[in-house]
Amino acid sequence: MKISVAAVPYYWSTEKYKHFYKALAETSVDIVYIGETICSKRRSMKLNDWLEIATMLSEAGKEVVLSTLTLLEADSELSVLTKISKQQNYLIEANDMAAIQIASQNNNNFVAGCAINIYNNRSLKLFNKIGMSRWSIPVELGKEDLLAMISTAKSQGIELEYQVFGRLPLAYSARCFTARHHQLPKDNCQFKCLEDEQGMLVKTQEDEIFSQINGIQIQSAKVNNLYDYLNDIEDLGIDILRLVPLGHEDTLEAVRQFSKTIRDKMSLPFDEQLLQEEYEFCNGYYFQLAGMVNSH
16 A cells, blocks of 8 residues: 655645655655645745645655645636646646546546545546546545445546545635634635644533634544554555644654554554644544544
8 A cells, every 4th residue: 555645734834844845755655745725825835836845756756746725716726726737747636626627628637635525436437537547535435335436446447545644624614714713804814824733623612622623624623543444444445545744743753653554564553652742533434433433
């Protein structure tokens, strides 16, 4: 199995992005997704900056995928998406149907991101016909859901990618939750997302962690972690293990532990103590349970 690192879902400074990807280039990860997937107002990185990082990662032997926005709201956003979807130097991750349409019209293959609603074999065949070469499986699909679809995907030559680590993407909104929290209008958000490396934790009235707000995105507060089930996932037929970034250092540590297990075939337990932050973990979706459950 290969290991991929999804595009950073949070808003970081230019220096922090570049430092992170330079460090990631020195790991044994196979595939790196880059680009802004959440909010076009996050302007610390322009398209040319992402392309510079893509060149650096490619020279380090990584497969680079350019990721697109999940929710488009303006002509300017469509313009950038069109440039990404038309270029032919890198595979794209299409997180919106507009990206799929443009890529298909230009005979470009694409990764269908997990925000694309593919839930049955008929959809798999349809998207494959118009250029889908890799399917980043929606996080809510569990093992039993996939049993009926994997053979079809394999027969169509579709690579299968499944999230095994990181917060789960749950919802997107035209409104900005972070701006709302700070009592600011979305159009004058003052880039408050920059203040939180991993978004903002939301708790219930009972003081239990519930979700993470990240601009227009809602994530799970708990971190999905399927480290203990990698053999089972490989037997299922998954080709690529997807890790969604947390903080800079914790992401690199997770990459190190997953890589060591996959490369060295070592059955070492996941060492939470090596992470800088304390996280609660979950894996319920994989077992057809509520996503926030941690099944052992």
